[in-house]
Amino acid sequence: MVLLRLLVFLFAPVVSDLCSLPCFINVSESQGPGTVLQFLSFNCSSYTPTPTLELLNVQPPTTFFNPPSLARRQGTYVGKLTLSSSAQLDALMVNHYKVQLKFTCGNHVMEGSLSVDVQRDLSHIQCAGQFASPAGEMIQVPETVTPGARLYTLLLPGLELHGAQVSPEHGTVGDRMGVGGWRE
Known part of the structure; x- marks a missing residue:
C-alpha cells in the first residue's frame, strides 16, 4: 500500500491537468485583439529540450486565439494566452469556447482545457451593417x-x-x- 501511494505521488505531475489556475475565465465581448486572457505558471526542472506550450484545439473552431507564448521568469515558466488579430467576440453568436492546451517539459506532458465564457457587454453594441441591401430599406x-x-x-x-x-x-x-x- 505504501509503495502504491509512493508511485501515485511520483507520477501525479505527469498525469495532472494543465490548469493549476482557474480553468474557467470570463471575458467581455468588447475585448479585442491582443487582450491577455490568462497567464499560466509551470515548473520545469528539465533543461533539455526547452519546454513548450501548444494550442491543440479550440471548440467551436475559431481563429480568435493566438498560439500561447512561453517565457522563463525566475525559475518558472509563464505561459500567456491572448486574443488574435481576427478576434471579434460576440456572446450572442458563441458564448463559450473550450481551449485545449499542452505543456511539455522533457518527458512530462500535461494537457488541459481552459473554458472561456464570453459575457455580454450591453454598452458595446456592434452593428452588423445597415440592412440587407446597400441602399437601406425603403x-x-x-x-x-x-x-x-x-x-x-x-x-x-x-x-x-x-x-x-x-x-x-x-x-x-x-x-x-x-x-x-x-x-x-
Missing part, C-alpha cells in the same frame, strides 16, 4: 396612414422584445422613409 407610406401608426419595427440583437418603432408625425404624399427618418 418603405412606401400611403397618404391614408394616420399619425402614430406603426410603419416599421427594427429588431436589435438581444432586444427583440423591445424593437425600435418608426411612426409618421408629418409628411407629404409620396414621402419615403429611409434609415435616418423622413426624406422628401
Whole structure:
C-alpha cells in the first residue's frame, strides 16, 4: 500500500491537468485583439529540450486565439494566452469556447482545457451593417396612414422584445422613409 501511494505521488505531475489556475475565465465581448486572457505558471526542472506550450484545439473552431507564448521568469515558466488579430467576440453568436492546451517539459506532458465564457457587454453594441441591401430599406407610406401608426419595427440583437418603432408625425404624399427618418 505504501509503495502504491509512493508511485501515485511520483507520477501525479505527469498525469495532472494543465490548469493549476482557474480553468474557467470570463471575458467581455468588447475585448479585442491582443487582450491577455490568462497567464499560466509551470515548473520545469528539465533543461533539455526547452519546454513548450501548444494550442491543440479550440471548440467551436475559431481563429480568435493566438498560439500561447512561453517565457522563463525566475525559475518558472509563464505561459500567456491572448486574443488574435481576427478576434471579434460576440456572446450572442458563441458564448463559450473550450481551449485545449499542452505543456511539455522533457518527458512530462500535461494537457488541459481552459473554458472561456464570453459575457455580454450591453454598452458595446456592434452593428452588423445597415440592412440587407446597400441602399437601406425603403418603405412606401400611403397618404391614408394616420399619425402614430406603426410603419416599421427594427429588431436589435438581444432586444427583440423591445424593437425600435418608426411612426409618421408629418409628411407629404409620396414621402419615403429611409434609415435616418423622413426624406422628401
